[in-house]
Amino acid sequence: MTVRVDAAGDRLAVTVSGELDLDSDPFLQQTLNKALDRTTGGLELDLAGVDFCDCSALNVLLDVRDRARLSGKQITLSATSRAVQRLLTLTNTLPLFTEDPADPNRSAGPAPNATTTPPAHPADERATPDAITTHGARHHPSTAHAGPSRDRLVTENAQLHRAMETRTSIDLARGMLMASFHLTPEQAWQVLVTASQHTNTKLHQVADALLHTADGHTPLPEPLADHLATAVQIHRK
Structure with missing residues (x-):
């Protein structure tokens, strides 16, 4: 870098x-x-x-x-x-x-x-x-340099909080894939991304579904299981 x-x-x-x-x-x-x-x-x-x-x-x-x-x-x-x-x-x-x-x-x-x-x-x-x-919209002089509104700050803080929550589950899911299939960190990340794209599912939802299988009783939903298995085969090579 x-x-x-x-x-x-x-x-x-x-x-x-x-x-x-x-x-x-x-x-x-x-x-x-x-x-x-x-x-x-x-x-x-x-x-x-x-x-x-x-x-x-x-x-x-x-x-x-x-x-x-x-x-x-x-x-x-x-x-x-x-x-x-x-x-x-x-x-x-x-x-x-x-x-x-x-x-x-x-x-x-x-x-x-x-x-x-x-x-x-x-x-x-x-x-x-x-x-x-x-683009090009006019702003009133009294508000042109005003700070962010309260609603904007609330929305921004909610987005940041959500990002912190989802990042934890994504990192844990990557760890599960690395331990289960002997993947590198980059390969595990690519597996999650590929499964997310092919199932039209948000990345953190794929990670959450994978984490739920850690109890040994909850299976991955279809067709996520098939796409995840295919992604592992592709990226492990």
Whole structure:
């Protein structure tokens, strides 16, 4: 993994490339925290060069974002790769990084020229209605620089809380797959994603269903069991 930090007005532009996993997480966390301390506005993340991103890396991004909010700063995405887009979409955390309440004229997604890919999962929405703003809409001078509304903060906190809950079940499910089928962390992640896509089921729901089988009596529902078995065979190779 490589990280480059550049000035971008009152913010810092952080460009990350390579693989984001347990090995690179400590360096990523340290780098982002230091960059956050150096800026008054926040960070703009360019993750277009990220080849692989797992839940532990998402944990780092959420932690840094929470730290930024406490200091009145913003963490937003300027570009994403397919791997990052897929993870954020499947965990319903994409809106947390694509809206900027401090700037009402800013769109609810990566910059128009950003290198992005469409969501890989049809069952998940890319952003909540509150995250969408009309391009070119006029704002009253008295509210143009107002902070985020109470409703927006409630929605944002609920999304963050849900992300924390679902990430735990996803990590546990990956551990079960790794122990049961001798998979690597990346292979276990790909198995969950493949089963999620082929059954049109949200990733955390696939993970929950797998965890329920740990009692030895609850079987996986059909056709999830078949798709999961096929995914294991594919990615174990």
